[in-house]
Amino acid sequence: MSTLDDLRRIAARLPGSEQRATTGGAAWFVRGKLFAWECHPWPSIPVDMRAIIAAELVVGVKVADPIDALALVEMAPDVFLRTTTSWGEPKVAFRMQGIDEQHLAELVTEAWRVQAPKYLRAEFDAVAG
Template sequence: MADWDDVARTCLALPETSEGTTRGWRQWQVRTKGFVWERPLGTKDAAELGDAAPTGPVVAAYVPDDGAKAALLAAEPEVYFTTSHFDGYPIVLCRLDELDQQSLTELAAEAWACRAPRRLVAEHPSPADRTAAVRQGRSGR
């Protein structure tokens, strides 16, 4: 499954991204906005999650809205989770060692699109966006 090198490679393949650190944790940004980051669990998080707390690495990522967050949490609770710290925020936590490359790629691309300036997103539509545009009779360019 995925590791931090996979996360770095996947995020840095997206337009105008960079890697940095925040509080000593790795973070990937589009221009100046973080979209994916390393998020170790704190004492409060671990206590809240109890036996369900992951023991491996945790990655956090933006999602489009609370509906998308709820859908991920419901569809794959063994991969995606949250804590009360993120209530009201369109952010999901992931057990990195449970993410396959395709899921990581989709998660990173979606997080990037959530945080990138609209113009940049329009200049670099995802493959899914281009496919939808062709089906609707629009040019993806």
């Protein structure tokens, strides 16, 4: 099970990443673009998904394509939520209790890549090798 502290540590390693407090909780941005966030049970979220978000820690991340989100939901429907809201697409939300730290790192890093400018991705790749 991963925690917000794990997410903070992963995001801190990504060039240009910054954490901000938002109305719904913690959120991570790169050059002003949102790439990961703590989900909040907004009224616009379907009731069944809202109940999950209200009961446990759920995080959302940007994905490159809606197909990527669908694949994750189909791969692990007990971890990845089928839908939250239509705004901010493409994205996927997941229950942190079902994600290990390695998978969290992959999800957050890929979300960062979707939003990061090319020069920051190149900087990260040069350091990561």
